[in-house]
Amino acid sequence: MPVIQPLGGPAPLLRAVLTLRRVVREEKIDVVHAHMSDSAILVALALAGTGIPFVVTHHSNRLLPKERWAKHLLRRISSAWALRRAAFNIGVTPNVADRLKEEFSLPSGSVIHIPNGVNIPPQEAVDAAQISRLESEAGVPWPRITTLGRLAPVKRQDIAIDAIHHLREALPHIQLRILGEGPLMQELAEQIELRQLSTFVDLAGPTDNVASALCDTDIYVSTSSYEGLPVAVLEAMSWCLPVVATEVPGHRDVIHNGVDGCLVPFDDPQALAQQILRLCRSSTERRELGSAARDRAVRDFSDKAMADSYCETYLAALERNTRGSRASRSFRGKFSILTPTGRTRRR
Template sequence: MNGRRIRVLQVITSLAGGAGLYAYQLTRHLDPSRFDVKLVFGPGYPLDAVVERERLPHAKLSWTRRLNPLATLYGVYQLAQILRRQHFDIVHTHCSLAGAVGRVLARWFKVPHVLFSVHAFASRDYQPVWRKQLFLMLERWLDRYTDRYLASTDIGKQKIVVKRISTADRVSVVPLGIDIPPIPSNAQRLRARACLGLADNALTVATAGRFERQKGLIHLLRAFADVHAALPAARLVIFGDGPLYSTLRTETSLLGLENVVVFAGWRSDLDVLLSGCDVFCLASLWETFGYVLLEAMAARLPIVATCVDGIPEVTGDGQCALLVPPANAAALAAALIALLKDGAQRAMLAEQGRQRVVREYTLARMIGRVEGIYEELLERVSARG
């Protein structure tokens, strides 16, 4: 690159969930001596404030949480202006809307390299057939605008190939990663429990995520009614927020769990608060990776999770988790009750989870792999030139 830094634009619909954290991490941690990175996104999530506080190069688009055709079109115009006025060597897109619009516009403005990180497929098994096929056709059509796909798991790569979205040679597997905190101390655990208002004897299950259908929280609440019947001291802490907040609060009341379930909201200190819990549960109906699983593993929490998509791979096919079918409250309850009753199994799964995240899912490892892919793409062009 003639001694200059590689200019990278990260494009994402919003900084929601694991995809938002991933885009933020790339913007924050790619080597600044080699990469000049800018992040563009639609506002509305807690990470927005972190980006602003850290003064990361960024621009906000008009894309909103709810579908708004005018706001969407104006966001397309805003992104086009950014690409027209600034030269980028790489455009790295994330999520369905940003992935589609970003790839097409990047090609239109002749950006040399265009990538798409597959955080989730627009076509999903839970959709009506016509809608699933429509999105699948769109994903295949967008392949012509994509130089490289980044999948977070081997199963994610396989799905891209099996769905005939692209070919295996154009898909790189880059497992996600986190900055691993120290092993929580007993004092930290006690402070976290006090912060959450938990009694010393309360066996506590934690979960975290956006309050959307995907996360299966309605099934977790119904499962926890059985858990509480078997273990009256058990408590459930739910971190997060989203469009189903009122629905979940209503279901909590109907199940008689108002004094059992804690709605803790979004928390920037999630890694600290998780240390005050005993088990982590992820009840997702679909989940490409499950970033929050890494935080639970780092906090030495044993896991109960659904056996969908990338979750078995992330958890080592059950090395640090009990896996159950999705949308099955009875199976979820049985696994939670069994684990809450078995301290030895909790300790074993917790230790294996901590070892696995330290070995396989560090932030440094993830960043290094992405940097290598960027440089590989640029070197190919230099070699051809």
């Protein structure tokens, strides 16, 4: 998949618009797929007058960033202008889709819900991981807790660290592994040192092998203050892991509390610790939650289901468009993706 990065140099936004317009013309793109509202603005400007449809995926319950009122007003007006020109606005959760309709007064027919999907590991690999987890219960360290995500304020890994502080006497061999990198790396390292948890918490940095990390995990936790649709949680569920997550938007869209995972109050390390301890004391509950979690991931959040839904959406966008009603009969399957970083990908 070729990647073009038009931002940089003088007038980067104008450069991005002109570059995208050129790529769409030269590559004879049928549909453009933007991600988040800023990319939608660039796409709407680039496609003005071309008759080429575009769709926009929104990944967060926060549709616009927090900023000063004048800049926020300008962004809201320009975003509303762009989103109303999209063939479809796609929310990764029902809540995101509802917020789109409410905040931008978008017609119901132009707003749809397509959940993120993850690669579902084969059952044989999951079974092998389950056997490994059973064998690890007699060893040290146990239990092995993992959380994965950018080390940023929204992810609130500090809550997980404080929960381990509450658990270290009841579970003297507990191990928390924090995977990821970001601006809070030093702050979290200082918290671990202050709490004297260096033997209990591993600030492990990023990983290129998420599957291996999840195979070496007994319980997965997510402590975010909010989510769009949490891909890391879905990956953990697909590996048959019991998940404990904060009861916030995003997590609530994925986990049915007590059925295929556990939800705990946000910003409550003690509640998180109590739920982890409860799961550690019941291998039956861990297995049942993990099995139900995988069933839900397979049923509702596979990457194949997501890809099929997006292909249907691209075709529907062409059908809706006056130009697309003709182009859909000779659809070449070529589309362009514009991400919030300004990178254009052609397929």
